[in-house]
Amino acid sequence: MKKNVPLDVSYRLINHGPVVLVSTLYRGRPNVCAAAWVTPVDLNLVLVVISRENYTARCIQSTGEFVINVPNHTLRQKVVACGSVSGERVDKFARFGLTPEKARKVGAPLIRECIGHLECKVIKGEERLSRKYDIFLARVVAASAERGLFSTHWLPRMPAARTLHHLGGKRFALLSGKVVG
């Protein structure tokens, strides 16, 4: 069961650097790709880097919308699979057993199996950044997370809140349950 997350703490869904799944809707077709190069830029501003050779980049350029979904460690094989084929001809939701779910504020779908979601709209006037650097700078317009795994921050003592951190290639390290501070 998901709950809404206030926009002013929504950046904490990705503040600790997990790999994410970026979902889009273009011409009625949902699509998803994996991304490790993502960061908050302000309390409700984020950026994600997606190669312009990637079908997802074209979907975002056309619609100005996407969702950043946070998978936990149990989704590792789906994350690798989503990063290994193009969505141009393949329905990755169907092929990899992911479920598109209606978002609140954007057309792009949430991925039900993920534990957190940032619904994003690309900042108008900053399209140059995607053309030159593959950077999509976007405003977070809605956020949600799995109830019980996120209070005002993630709770990694809960195994289901432990995320994947991309070391390179197909290698991922898992977040531990140890929190300090």
Added chain:
Amino acid sequence: MKKNVPLDVSYRLINHGPVVLVSTLYRGRPNVCAAAWVTPVDLNLVLVVISRENYTARCIQSTGEFVINVPNHTLRQKVVACGSVSGERVDKFARFGLTPEKARKVGAPLIRECIGHLECKVIKGEERLSRKYDIFLARVVAASAERGLFSTHWLPRMPAARTLHHLGGKRFALLSGKVVG
């Protein structure tokens, strides 16, 4: 003992989303601040977000150079301390027991206690990004990492390679030793 890291895998020093320490040298004074909002943008391009109200932002704007240093989990209290005071009047290296060490390609110092380093030069012509969004887009000109902790990627089975991942406030999660893939 540190070894040089080839530039084409240097992005993997930060690919898994750890909190970092950003060091600068301005008017002969080394300084350091903590940053969680950092990501690779290309094989040897990175960006870091540092508030313009921050002394470090002014140091980078003036010199065009900085170093991204990766601390491991044992440095947690120093990371919190570096993020809690301004370097404008305090020598944080001296106060928090950090050791500045000569970098290879930039004036800003490496922090000896950290396990990895990206020496960075701000991309000319992109200063607008720092003025508008606090984003510093930079080229990695040299990289190094602790021998035995990084091969062509981090080796978290070694406890000293386990990094800090910022959940929010003063809370950090530790990377686990479990690697999948």
